Amino acid sequence: MTLQSNVFRLFAQEDLNFLLTNRIPRRLATRFIGWFSKIEQPLIRDLSIATWRFFSGLDLSEAKKARFLSMHDCFTRELKDGARPVDPDPGILTSPCDAIVGACGAVEGTTLYQIKGFPYRLDDLLCDPAAVAAHHNARYVTLRLTSSMYHRVHAPHDGRVDQINYISGDTWNVNPIALKRVERLFCRNERVVLRMALADGRRVTLVLVAAVLVACVRLRFLDAPLDLRHRGANVIACDARFAKGEEMGWFEQGSTVILFAPPDFALCESVAEGATIRMGEPLMRLPII
Numbered sequence: 261m262t263l264q265s266n267v268f269r270l271f272a273q274e275d276l277n278f279l280l281t282n283r284i285p286r287r288l289a290t291r292f293i294g295w296f297s298k299i300e301q302p303l304i305r306d307l308s309i310a311t312w313r314f315f316s317g318l319d320l321s322e323a324k325k326a327r328f329l330s331m332h333d334c335f336t337r338e339l340k341d342g343a344r345p346v347d348p349d350p351g352i353l354t355s356p357c358d359a360i361v362g363a364c365g366a367v368e369g370t371t372l373y374q375i376k377g378f379p380y381r382l383d384d385l386l387c388d389p390a391a392v393a394a395h396h397n398a399r400y401v402t403l404r405l406t407s408s409m410y411h412r413v414h415a416p417h418d419g420r421v422d423q424i425n426y427i428s429g430d431t432w433n434v435n436p437i438a439l440k441r442v443e444r445l446f447c448r449n450e451r452v453v454l455r456m457a458l459a460d461g462r463r464v465t466l467v468l469v470a471a472v473l474v475a476c477v478r479l480r481f482l483d484a485p486l487d488l489r490h491r492g493a494n495v496i497a498c499d500a501r502f503a504k505g506e507e508m509g510w511f512e513q514g515s516t517v518i519l520f521a522p523p524d525f526a527l528c529e530s531v532a533e534g535a536t537i538r539m540g541e542p543l544m545r546l547p548i549i
Contacts (some may be wrong), residue, residue, distance in 0.1 A: 262339045271428040297332035305330050316408035336411055336510050345542035346505030353544040357517055358410045359403030361535045367398045376448055377384050379407045384447035387427055394463055401543060411508040414539050415502035418459045425453040425497040426486045434471040434516045452477045452486050462522055467517040479509035505540055
């Protein structure tokens, strides 16, 4: 058995994984990695990316460029043109990111699940009574980005983002091990809620949940990052229009996107817990009007 296989087996042990990723000074570690990942010194950059590739199986064959200024530059990489075809069917809501599908289905009133047996409430996640009312009994999908995945987030349909709600919080790891141990985890973590109106007026909401070593979200239509140091308004009005598949922003590393749509939207057949999905692939089907 190779050294890499032995290391993976060691870190797959739940107790050790939880200890190393959650029983640390999470906010301090997140700020440190945010600083360290931006160092452009070639030796540090190359060793950092090599270590990351060893532990995650990082594949850079689809990256638009072959050389990166820093580990951060690699985290937030763009892809080659055409690497993510976007389903053009106007009756399809596409995945906003590359991800592994987590809990999904119908919200039960205002209750949904982070993983089987661990419910949480829309009220605690969205912190906005109007948004909660708009997504009563909604359809939802949890999309988990792993560290080696493409980290940019794209519009799931033609539409307009008219409000951002930045909610400061903790930086728990959002991997399945933590989701089985920490109740209401998504509601504890830092997150950005994007309210989006589709071209026909129906609304979807994207919740970008940050995590340990990640807690920073960049949106193309905002000048400043939304991270642990953000001291601006929590609710920000905006008027940002997007075509389906157009880039909206990115995580500094992998994390989670939770997408909410009206109750009459249907999950596409290939969307099931544990499935891997890529940005631009079918996620939900809009009702025929």
